[in-house]
Amino acid sequence: xEEAVRYVTLALAAALAGLLxxxxxxxxxxxxxxxxxxxxxxGLWQMLNVLIAFVKELTAxxxxxxxxxxxxxxxxxxxxxxxxxxSLCKDAGESALxxxxxxxxxxxxxxxxxxxxxxxxxxxxxxxxx
Amino acid sequence: xKTLRVALLLFAALSLGALPVFAETGQKEAKAxxxxxxxxxxVGAEKAQGEDSVELNRGxxxxxxxxxxxxxxxxxxxxxxxxxxxxxxxxxxxVSQMGLDQGVGSLTLSAATALCIxxxxxxxxxxxxxxxxxxxxxxxxxxxxxxxxxxxASAAAGAPAAALARQTVVMVVSDLLITALYGLFLxxxxxxxxxxxxxxxxxxxxxxxxxxxxxxxxxxxxRYMLVLYxxxxxxxxxxxxxxxxxxxxxxxxxITTGVPVVGGMISEATDSVxxxxxxxxxxxxxxxxxxxLGLALLPLLYTGINYLTLRLVASLSSAVSxxxxxxxxxxxxxxxxxxxxxxTIATMxxxxxxxxxxxxxx
Numbered sequence: 001x002e003e004a005v006r007y008v009t010l011a012l013a014a015a016l017a018g019l020l021x022x023x024x025x026x027x028x029x030x031x032x033x034x035x036x037x038x039x040x041x042x043g044l045w046q047m048l049n050v051l052i053a054f055v056k057e058l059t060a061x062x063x064x065x066x067x068x069x070x071x072x073x074x075x076x077x078x079x080x081x082x083x084x085x086x087s088l089c090k091d092a093g094e095s096a097l098x099x100x101x102x103x104x105x106x107x108x109x110x111x112x113x114x115x116x117x118x119x120x121x122x123x124x125x126x127x128x129x130x
Numbered sequence: 131x132k133t134l135r136v137a138l139l140l141f142a143a144l145s146l147g148a149l150p151v152f153a154e155t156g157q158k159e160a161k162a163x164x165x166x167x168x169x170x171x172x173v174g175a176e177k178a179q180g181e182d183s184v185e186l187n188r189g190x191x192x193x194x195x196x197x198x199x200x201x202x203x204x205x206x207x208x209x210x211x212x213x214x215x216x217x218x219x220x221x222x223x224x225v226s227q228m229g230l231d232q233g234v235g236s237l238t239l240s241a242a243t244a245l246c247i248x249x250x251x252x253x254x255x256x257x258x259x260x261x262x263x264x265x266x267x268x269x270x271x272x273x274x275x276x277x278x279x280x281x282x283a284s285a286a287a288g289a290p291a292a293a294l295a296r297q298t299v300v301m302v303v304s305d306l307l308i309t310a311l312y313g314l315f316l317x318x319x320x321x322x323x324x325x326x327x328x329x330x331x332x333x334x335x336x337x338x339x340x341x342x343x344x345x346x347x348x349x350x351x352x353r354y355m356l357v358l359y360x361x362x363x364x365x366x367x368x369x370x371x372x373x374x375x376x377x378x379x380x381x382x383x384x385i386t387t388g389v390p391v392v393g394g395m396i397s398e399a400t401d402s403v404x405x406x407x408x409x410x411x412x413x414x415x416x417x418x419x420x421x422x423l424g425l426a427l428l429p430l431l432y433t434g435i436n437y438l439t440l441r442l443v444a445s446l447s448s449a450v451s452x453x454x455x456x457x458x459x460x461x462x463x464x465x466x467x468x469x470x471x472x473x474t475i476a477t478m479x480x481x482x483x484x485x486x487x488x489x490x491x492x
Contacts, residue, residue: 062217065250
């Protein structure tokens with residue numbers, strides 16, 4: 001709970017600082033938001049590592065799940081990063097850039113699912129041939 | 131007169147003495163048929179054969195016992211499959227909770243969810259689909275051993291035309307079923323799975339509608355196969371059964387009128403001979419029924435349990451992720467179609483064997 005309070009406090013402080021700086025230096029405000037975001041994301045990354053390790057432990061016990069979960073985690077990671085990037089671009093007033101970041105993120109996430117297509121086709125093909 | 135009495139007594143003794151001989155022949159036929167079954171499917175047929183008789187109840191008890199022994203294994207298999215799908219549903223719900231499925235992200239998440247769940251589900255289903263394929267192949271091989279034996283026994287029991295009609299249709303239908311399974315039903319099942327997955331990914335209603343039509347076609351095909359098959363057996367059974375009855379009556383009349391003095395007694399004695407042959411037919415029939423049930427037990431148990439598990443998991447995952455629930459429903463529908471195919475094929479052969487045991491007519 002203390003960690004949650006710490007990150008929320010950091011985010012609120014950065015938001016307040018950004019609000020105060022924005023009128024004089026909009027670029028600096030964005031940097032403040034970016035810096036706070038990096039600190040929070042570092043903490044998030046450590047938490048996600050714990051979650052990912054737990055998920056991997058579960059998938060190790062259930063055979064046949066590794067590929068699908070790996071793809072899902074990759075998709076989750078790509079969508080998360082593109083969402084954060086898109087939000088930062090919107091904060092900077094660049095909505096067109098934000099949309100492009102989102103589109104790129106989704107395209108990459110879809111590309112990440114291609115191994116699943118291949119896996120499915122291979123499975124069905126081998127069964128019908130056999 | 132004395133000589134005639136001795137001859138009649140001797141004849142009666144021989145006729146009655148033929149019954150144990152028929153019983154022993156019936157058991158030999160039953161044993162030979164049991165050996166045509168794979169070891170794990172022959173449990174019921176083996177237990178049904180006692181020292182001097184073949185009893186259906188003993189075999190059914192053994193099959194029920196086997197089902198009870200297999201049940202925990204089948205449930206564990208179903209639960210393992212369900213657990214994997216539930217884990218994927220939970221991961222997808224995490225993505226949704228983070229608000230990452232808004233706008234274009236919705237398409238990406240639908241695609242990832244559908245593909246993950248269908249891939250994991252099909253991977254697990256491959257074993258069960260393999261059981262279904264193996265069942266049809268084993269049933270085809272068993273029917274090739276069963277039908278000639280049952281036909282011979284039915285013919286000896288006084289129903290040659292009906293028996294021959296049954297054997298002919300079973301041989302033809304058996305091969306047709308293998309062709310239909312590999313050439314039609316299995317590809318259709320996979321096509322339905324693929325169409326519904328694409329429909330979920332693209333959110334286009336055309337694909338689920340096409341899949342729905344194909345599913346209706348599969349179920350109708352199974353229904354009409356059963357109806358036509360049963361109809362054919364009914365019609366040929368009535369026609370050829372009537373012919374067999376008339377032939378028997380004509381033969382008995384001919385013997386009674388044609389053979390002086392003892393013609394009537396000989397024609398009556400043929401009934402005991404036919405009864406003995408009917409014992410052979412019934413023994414063969416009992417082993418046939420138990421063999422078919424033994425072959426169908428494993429695939430039916432696994433498809434049934436997996437179908438129920440998938441429905442349960444779909445209900446549970448709908449609480450965290452609608453997309454996951456929809457994908458799991460696709461898998462459950464596929465399992466239900468496989469169950470229907472196995473039941474239809476087993477029922478067709480069971481009807482044939484039971485009508486063969488019943489004897490003349492249906």
